[in-house]
Amino acid sequence: MPTETRRHRIAVIPGDGIGREVVPAGLAILEAVTAGSGVSFHLEEFPWGCEHYRRTGRMMDEDALERLRGFDAIYLGAVGDPSVPDHVAVWELILPIRQQFHQYVNLRPMRWLAGVPGPLAGRRPADVDMICVRENSEGEYAGVGGRVHRGTPDEVAEQTGVFTRRGIERIGRYAFELAGRRPRRLLASATKSNALQHTMVLWDEVVAEVARDYPDVEWRKYHVDALAARMVTDPGSLDVIVASNLFGDILTDLGAALSGSLGLAPGANIDPSRRFPSMFEPIHGSAPDIAGRGVANPIGAIWAAALMLDHLGHPALQERIVAAIERVLGAGRVRTQDLGGQAGTAEMTAAVRAEV
Numbered sequence: 001m002p003t004e005t006r007r008h009r010i011a012v013i014p015g016d017g018i019g020r021e022v023v024p025a026g027l028a029i030l031e032a033v034t035a036g037s038g039v040s041f042h043l044e045e046f047p048w049g050c051e052h053y054r055r056t057g058r059m060m061d062e063d064a065l066e067r068l069r070g071f072d073a074i075y076l077g078a079v080g081d082p083s084v085p086d087h088v089a090v091w092e093l094i095l096p097i098r099q100q101f102h103q104y105v106n107l108r109p110m111r112w113l114a115g116v117p118g119p120l121a122g123r124r125p126a127d128v129d130m131i132c133v134r135e136n137s138e139g140e141y142a143g144v145g146g147r148v149h150r151g152t153p154d155e156v157a158e159q160t161g162v163f164t165r166r167g168i169e170r171i172g173r174y175a176f177e178l179a180g181r182r183p184r185r186l187l188a189s190a191t192k193s194n195a196l197q198h199t200m201v202l203w204d205e206v207v208a209e210v211a212r213d214y215p216d217v218e219w220r221k222y223h224v225d226a227l228a229a230r231m232v233t234d235p236g237s238l239d240v241i242v243a244s245n246l247f248g249d250i251l252t253d254l255g256a257a258l259s260g261s262l263g264l265a266p267g268a269n270i271d272p273s274r275r276f277p278s279m280f281e282p283i284h285g286s287a288p289d290i291a292g293r294g295v296a297n298p299i300g301a302i303w304a305a306a307l308m309l310d311h312l313g314h315p316a317l318q319e320r321i322v323a324a325i326e327r328v329l330g331a332g333r334v335r336t337q338d339l340g341g342q343a344g345t346a347e348m349t350a351a352v353r354a355e356v
Helices: 019-034 050-056 064-068 086-100 165-181 199-211 224-233 245-258 299-311 315-331 345-355
Strands: 006-015 039-045 073-078 105-111 129-135 139-148 156-162 186-191 218-223 240-243 266-270 278-282
Touching (some): 019 073, 064 086, 129 165, 129 245, 186 224, 218 224, 224 245, 266 299, 278 299
Parallel strands (some): 006 073, 186 240
Antiparallel strands (some): 139 156
């Protein structure tokens, strides 16, 4: 029986490459899991991305942010194509949405699920169960810098990381609160304050100040290179990781690899204040080398849709999707090529839908 009638407006941006294949998979699972629940969606699709850029010179329309503002959430596939420089694709679509909509939390679960072949010898799936809280609005991706004397022997490029007390405090607080809700109450802070004597020293100081408000959470700081090594050599000692924009980006790709495939990993770009829509996406790229072949793993996109349901106030529906993913992968009968199998996108989607 429906417990609550709610209708959500979702902006859908399939984007480029395999994004156009995995987003329909995620939408199919949303349709299945909400059937009879009282939850429904009004979907509006936007054709933004690299093809749009080739036609118009823009990755998205000039009024895109204003149009997106009225939605409850944004569901994104992937952005990128060899015909468009990567920095153009990112800086003219993904980062404006993240920054203008105050999506300062990038939440990325990293779990090795049963039934998935993993790269770590002597480990089992239960040993890899981490979640990264990545600062998503400033840091190394703030966009401050420039280039001068282009094309000459004296050319100079400068990229400045921007770290604010407010930005560090709010991401630290989010991470500690998340850690406090998880069974182990354990948090690792990624730093490099031995070399970055200004930005990362401020990071360390502010995280330590925030930690005083969460005495029940055990925490420690790790130099990011040592943390990366620990993720490989002793992943079971880690739970919640809080990291800057760049460090979080790198560590979560490593975490996805440890989980068995980048194709499994979801991501959520969250505005905790809910003044603006949050955005949900698989963390993999557009994978132009396999686009159009119907072989992409849709799990990352399906899991991202589950994160969206949780953010919209439907945790039970999220749990149903994640449980369905776990059962399909655990059975081992349906595996996409990245997992060592032969199943295609449609077959994996059908298997998850049947379990939902």
